[in-house]
Amino acid sequence: MKTLVIAEKPSAGADMAKVLNCTQKKTGYIEGDRYIVTWAIGHLVGLKYPEEHDPRYKQWRLEDLPFYFSFQDSLKVLSNTKAQFQVVKQLINRADVGSIINAGDAGREGYLIQEWIYRLAGNRKPKKVLWASSLTDEALKKAFANLKEPTEFKLLLEEAEARAMGDYSMGINYSRALTLTIGKQKTMLSYGRCQTPLLHLIVRRDNEIESFVSRPYYNIELQYSKGFKGTLLLDGKIADIFDEEEVRHFEMKLQGDHRPAIVMEYISTDKQRKPPALYNLAELQKNMGSHYGYAPEETLAIAQTLYEKYKVLSYPRTDSRALSMDLYREVGEHIKSCKWGKYESIVDRIDLTKIQPDKAYFNDVKVTDHHALIPTIHSDMKQAFSQMTEPERNVFEAVVRSFLAIFYPPYEYQVTEIVTEKAGCNFSSKGTVIKSLGYKEVFNLEDKEDDDSKEILPVLEKGHELNVDGVKAIDKKTKPPARYTVSSIIALMEKNHIGTSATRGEIIKKLMNQRNPYIRLEKSKYYSTELGRDYINVLPEALKDVEITAKFENQLQEISAGNITKEAFLQQLRDEEVEIIGYLKSCQETVGISSTPQKIPESSNLRCPKCGKPVRENTKAFGCTGYRDGCEFTIWKEKAGKKVTESMVKQLISKGSTSVLKGFKKKDGSTFDAALILVDGKVEFKRG
Incomplete structure (x- = not known):
């Protein structure tokens, strides 16, 4: 009997076929003496739309809402991947196939994709689970030698199905209800429990910016003859003075006092900073957005290519910023793989015999499904790097630097603060002196953590006199909140528990739907559209509150922990949908928004050349x-x-x-x- 291995994508299937010695290429699979390797193409199975349950639901009617359908009757084969599903189904039911290995992406959604395929294909054969962190030959061989039992993932599957069914129910029911009640002139409105609260935050920020009125204020500085400056303090803080008369009072007072300033405090402190935690996908997306303007989905796509095509990156869809202790034992091989080009001298300075499992970076408690992003063990990283595009190199090098940096000593510096007194007023000066770059030698990008003044201050003592060359009021203005950028929007979504590292890019993309866009991206900044603002302005608070998605995700975690059941979670959602849709029905005549309705010519016979649909x-x-x-x-x-x-x-x-x-x-x-x-x-x- 043969074992059927089902990967999530053809490229991953080809990698697995190689390590399993499968060489006979067929349509949709590769066969060997002991194994058959086939693959999905992402999702092969999805959930039916209401009209697929009953044609009468093709017409949108309020009286039909909310919809509830039996889960067992809701799975369907997706039309654009139907051919590959038939290949997988036939292989599952082939007489000489005795068992199956679930080799999908090692994560919640990857596991769900596979299990739904088995369910719709009618599988009754025993299964094992492959849980691989990268697609290199070494990693795959190790994973195939350590297959896991499906029982380990029972609650993960419950969580994944609850997520899929919950999002489906909220999306279908609220999109129809909102379109029929507040979407006037046949405006089709889209609802999502992640995308709509995110839109709310973007609209709120736009409103804050547009209603902001800038106010002038002043800082007062002394220019010392020793070549540095001091800024006026009030109540121990830098004084932002909004009253122009008060500014003139301070200027006159200070200019009228011809005595030198007296050093009241001279504090010099030696500090050090360890290398930052390793990248997870969210941190990588923020960094790439900040430095190169890459949108979140662009960074994810590049990371996926580095993982699948070049096999130089560990599994990209990770939320962890630490490594497991299991990986500590092989970390030297990962370091050696980075010994090429400009990183050769950096690797040479790492003493592999003295590497310790620092808990800041090697910590099983901090690792969820997957460890942090690191370079894989690769036999020829230099060759792979030479074939990459510039964006691919930018993303990969960021991961390489992050990884190598944790094996370097801390960054050491000296922070000096001088407080002086003149005319009864206190002034502060701060400066930094770098003592040892440490891990910063590995980085060649600006470190935005160091926004402190780089001014080098003289060595002084308490009571020292400083001659003053001048007094100056520095004109400043209050600034509005910053618009969300391709970098800061990821931090915003993290803070508000909106989506996961793997889904945030897609959530943003849905809001930018070209048919009815709710937001737009201009020069790496996000703006709400008129439709987006109108939508949020009339939407009930219960549907746009940023706590919605946090509450949803917390309950999913409770399912995976075994504290609540999938059924109880879905019943609670249904109760909320009944209440909210009832409210929308009651107020449909008093609120509404509109945009140019979609033109849908009934007589058109154009058919999509890719899938055949109209x-x-x-x-x-x-x-x-x-x-x-x-x-x-x-x-x-x-x-x-x-x-x-x-x-x-x-x-x-x-x-x-x-x-x-x-x-x-x-x-x-x-x-x-x-x-x-x-x-x-x-x-x-x-x-x-």
């Missing part, structure tokens, strides 16, 4: 109606400054190209002629 026109694009099932086929109505008409779209879909068109615009303002062609579902130019 293509519909809206105000900005021609898009596939199967977008909810994952199809992203879209043709925008403008291309290089030229309008794309329905007749052009018909030519593209039926023939794969248009005739040569005139008047496309380049960035410099000049024009060019070209035909539009479809390449893998995307519109490109064909010149000449």
Whole structure:
């Protein structure tokens, strides 16, 4: 009998087939003497929409809400991956397959994807679970030698199903209820228990910025003849003075006193800082957003490529910033793998015989499903690095630096504070002297933790006199709160328990839905749209409160801990839905928002070239109606400054190209002629 291994993606399946000596490539799987390796393509199975349970639900009616369907009757094969599901199902039920290895992504959602496939395929064969932290040959061999029992993941599956069913129920019921009550002029409104509270926070910040009135204020400085400055203190803090008369009073008082300033305190303290904790996905997304402007989903996609294609990165969808003690025993091999290029000298300075398992970095208690992001054990990291794009290199190098830094000594520096007195007023000066760079030698990016003044102060003693060269009032203005950026929005979502490291990018992307966008991204900053603001302004507090998702996630953790059942959790959600939808029904005539409604031509017979579903026109694009099932086929109505008409779209879909068109615009303002062609579902130019 053979063992069937089911990976989550074809690339991972190919890696597993290699270590299991499977060489016979077939359609959708690779076979060997003892093993057969096949794969999903992400999700093969999902939950049915209401109209798939009963065609009468295709028409949206308030009286049908809220919907509840039997979970056993709710699973469906997704249309765009149906062919691969049939391959997997046939293999599961093949007579010579005696057992199955769940080799999906090692996490809550990865486990759910696999279990739903087995359920819909009618599997009755015994299973084991592969839990791998990377896709290198060494890591996979180790994981296959240490397969786990499904019983270890029973509560994880309960948590995953509760998450999927809860989000489905809230999304379907509230989206329909809100569209039918406050979405006037047929405006389709989308609700999500993560995306909508996030939109609320963005709208709130936009309102704070727009209502903000800047106020001028002043700091008063003394310029000492020894070449440094002191800033006025009041009640032990830097004095921000808003009263101009008070400023002039201080200026006159200080200028009228011709005596030197007296040193009241001279405090010099030696300090040190250990290397920061290792990256998890959220910290990596924040860093890449801050330094390069990469959106969260972009950083995740790059990390996934480093993990799957190059096999140089450990499992990317992690929330942990520490390593397990198991990994401590092989950490030297991970370090040696980084010995290439500019990191060779850095690795050479690490004494592998003296590495200790510092609890700040090696701590089983701080590791959840997966350890922190680190480079893998790789035989030729230099070769892999040479093939990477610039963004891939940026992300990978950040992880390499973070990892190598923890084996370097602390950063040592001296902080000096001088407090002086003049004319009865106290002034403060602060400076920093670097004594030893320590781990900072590994980094070549600006360390934003060190925003302290780098001014070097002279060595003084209490009672020392300082001559004053001048007094100056420094003009300043209060600033509004900062807009959320591609970096700070991840910190905002972490703080408010919105999503996970793996899902935050997708949550933001949903709010930027091109059909009805609630937010937009301009120069790495997020702004709410008019629709987004109108939506939040009329939405009941119970549906936009940022505590919604935190409460939801806390209850999921209670399920995984065995403290509450999945059924009790879902029943509580249903009770809340009945109450809130009842409220929406009662106030539907008094509130409402609108935007340009979607244009859905009933006579259109355009079909998506990727999945075969109807293509519909809206105000900005021609898009596939199967977008909810994952199809992203879209043709925008403008291309290089030229309008794309329905007749052009018909030519593209039926023939794969248009005739040569005139008047496309380049960035410099000049024009060019070209035909539009479809390449893998995307519109490109064909010149000449």
